[in-house]
Amino acid sequence: MEWFIGFWILVGIFVGWCWYSKEKSSSSDMKMEQKSGVLPKGSFGWPLIGETLDFIAAGYTSQPVSFMEKRRSL
Numbered sequence: 001m002e003w004f005i006g007f008w009i010l011v012g013i014f015v016g017w018c019w020y021s022k023e024k025s026s027s028s029d030m031k032m033e034q035k036s037g038v039l040p041k042g043s044f045g046w047p048l049i050g051e052t053l054d055f056i057a058a059g060y061t062s063q064p065v066s067f068m069e070k071r072r073s074l
Helices: 002-035 049-059 065-072
Strands: none
Touching: 049 065
């Protein structure tokens, strides 16, 4: 009976190792895409601050929808 438990522990370790190596290789593939110059659309502003300030400022203008329209056109 002890060998049965040991077998399932080894199976679990093997499956976990396969999953970890797959995730590691897929994340390294993503890093290669980022290094190749492929960037998503957007601005290079500060995260949360840059776009948030533009959004709040657009709310005080006569056409607050222009902020969303400009983002959809990108």
